[in-house]
Amino acid sequence: MDNGWDASAQAWIADMGDDGDxxxxxxxDGPMLARIAAKPPRSALDIGCGEGRFCRMLAARGIATTGIDPTVALIAQARHRHPEGVYHVAPAEALPLPDSAFDLVICYLSLIDIDDLPTAIAEIIRVLAPGGTLLIANLNSFKSAKSGDASQAYLDEFTTWEEWRGIRIRNWHRPLSRYMSLLLEAGLMLRHFDEPNPSGGDPDKVWRYRKWPNFLIMEWQKPV
Ligand SMILES: C[S@@+](CC[C@H](N)C(=O)[O-])C[C@H]1O[C@@H](n2cnc3c(N)ncnc32)[C@H](O)[C@@H]1O
Structure with missing residues (x-):
């Protein structure tokens, strides 16, 4: 099913610019990079890497990073801006990568885009080395629930279409318990949880990001 990403790719690239939104x-960025700096990985995989901004940030820190994303135009842009980087066109549900290859897997605002989450989580665990880390930045489920129509409840899973600045993409809403149950049942151990505070920028936006739930960060560890 179309998720809007092919048609939105150029507007997304323009919207991200050099520094992201x-x-x-x-x-x-700040808390995600702080988690990574606290336990520097030798190799990282960014799932749903988009046009590769976070991969470039990790590469600049000396971390061998692979990016995967099913949207061809976004991977083309990632390769164009980072020719020495490693990028694959692929969905999270079918990673073209060997078992136990990475000691860090990142999902930076991409879990809400993935259709088959149980399969994607199984794939993530397969490519993670024993003891490796899964670092997630996700849309807070209270936020994604607000986009639902009158018939859609927080406790349901549903998709919504989101539009801004020429971008029109489909997002998944899932209750927080759905994410937690899948990750716990897969045997991962929760090591860190945060609802990050803005660290600068337009004061009106800072207030909006503090007033209502927006994002969460979770770090999970695969057993040794
Ligand atoms: C909101 S963007 C985030 C991009 C990037 N991580 C960032 O933070 O800028 C979500 C990304 O998920 C990708 N995506 C869509 N379906 C996916 C899937 N099944 N597996 C992995 N990524 C997917 C989209 O192409 C898009 O690049």
Whole structure:
């Protein structure tokens, strides 16, 4: 089923620019990079890497990073901006990568885009090395529930179409318990949980990001 990403790719690339949007630049990048710096990986995989901004940030920190994304135009842009990088056109549900190959897997605002989450989680665990880390930045489920129509309940799973600045894409809403249950049942151990505070930028936006739930960060570990 079309998820809007092919038609939205050029607008997305323009919207990200060099530094990412407000939520990435002022809310998520800092705490995500701090988690990574606290336990530097030798190899990382960014799932749903888009046009590759976070892969480039990790590569600049000396981390061998692979990016995967099913949207051809976004991977083309990632390769164009980072020719020495490793990028694959692939969905999270079928990673063209060997078992136990990465000690860090990142899902940076991409779980909400993945249709078959149980299969994607099984694939993530397969490519993670024993003891490896899964670092997730996700849309808070209270936020994604607000996009539902009058018939759609927080406790249901449903998709919505989101539109802004020329982008029109389909997002999944899932209750927080759905994410937690799948990750726990897969045997992962929760090591960190945060609802990050903005660290700068337009004061009106800072207030909006503090007033209502927007993002969460979770770090999970695969057993040794
Ligand atoms: C909201 S964007 C996030 C991109 C990037 N991680 C960032 O933070 O800028 C979501 C990305 O998920 C990708 N995507 C869609 N379906 C996917 C799937 N089944 N597996 C992996 N990525 C998917 C989209 O192509 C898009 O690049």
């Amino acid at each position: 407000f939520g990435r630049r002022y809310v998520l």
